[in-house]
Amino acid sequence: MQNLDQDKYEVIPIYISKSGGWVIGNNKFLTPESYKDLDKLISGTKQLSLLPPKPLPKIDVAFPVFHGPFGEDGTIQGFLEMLNIPYVGSGVLGSSLGMDKVLQKQVFSSHNLPQVKHLWFYRDNLPKSVSLKYPLYVKPANGGSSIGTTKVHSSKELNDALEIAACYDRKIIVEESAEGFNEINISVLGNSGSKLRTSVCEQPVPSKEVLTFSDKYESGSSKSAGMASAKRLIPAPIKPATAAKISDLAKTAFESLDCSGLARVDFLVSPDEKTIYINEINTIPGSLAFYLWQASNIPFPKLLDELIQLALTSHEDKNKTTYTFANNLLANLGETLKGNKLKG
Ligand SMILES: Nc1ncnc2c1ncn2[C@@H]1O[C@H](COP(=O)(O)OP(=O)(O)O)[C@@H](O)[C@H]1O
Ligand SMILES: [Mg+2]
Incomplete structure (x- = not known):
């Protein structure tokens, strides 16, 4: 802070205490020596809230169901993380890796998952x-x-x-x-590091070479039915051994990105079923892939129960981690920065 050009910038120190409170600091926060006594430093400062002024209702679990950037890419997940609200689905890392087709491919290849x-x-x-x-x-x-x-x-x-x-x-x-290959999708349910389950496989039937936005969302009798109404074969007409292989690959993919809750993992399979490529993962798949679980004897309401339970388990698990350290690293800041102080 001291090394920011004070003629150019107005520095507003924001301090986050070990108990998670945010405060707006005063001038004292610009002096390294002040950090020797944190209680004294914080006393009398204003509380800061990044939240809208209206308090949130008490939320036991948040259930993000978005597609695309800000909803599926770890951003809203990070926001919920800051609020310490349990939420359904993958965390910040799994969500952002799940969104980025380049980085997920890099992680997949480090786990020897076959790709184009x-x-x-x-x-x-x-x-x-x-x-x-x-x-x-x-x-x-x-x-x-x-x-x-x-x-x-x-x-x-x-x-x-x-x-x-x-x-x-x-x-x-x-x-x-992957020319002439069939698309085969499967859903994974569970939290990384614990037991994972997979659904039956589906084979979406595209109207053209690329499964289009319209195939995915507009092809059913009702335009609002989403992925559930797209044309598909469930279970996919593949050999049981191929389905088992796909199930294993999907679990590896899910764990490699540290996903939680539910995901749909999409594959491309050659007609002779000898070559299987992983195409991508979707951490908030269309219609939550409930139709795959329904076909695997888990009705939609039961699937939602399980997802909420997984969210609570994952939140409990995170809270087992120690994030604070009984040590004031900043106490010696004055020494470190000596001779590096702003004049005046
Ligand atoms: N390498 C590929 N080989 C064959 N078909 C592909 C390939 N990549 C994408 N496709 C086709 O394009 C569609 C969209 O690509 P995909 O990677 O799944 O992106 P999206 O995030 O838009 O679903 C797929 O469902 C598939 O039909
Ligand atoms: Mg896709």
């Missing part, structure tokens, strides 16, 4: 050509619902596809198409 070949780029550094085998899929890294995703059949189409994807994200992924 891919490259990724920041949008300010887009390539003119790529050393991958066409056809390719070009996608925004943090997209969803196929928005901004294009199948590219030749190098002539690459540039436009990259630019479309770049409208939706700073990060773009380009991957080889």
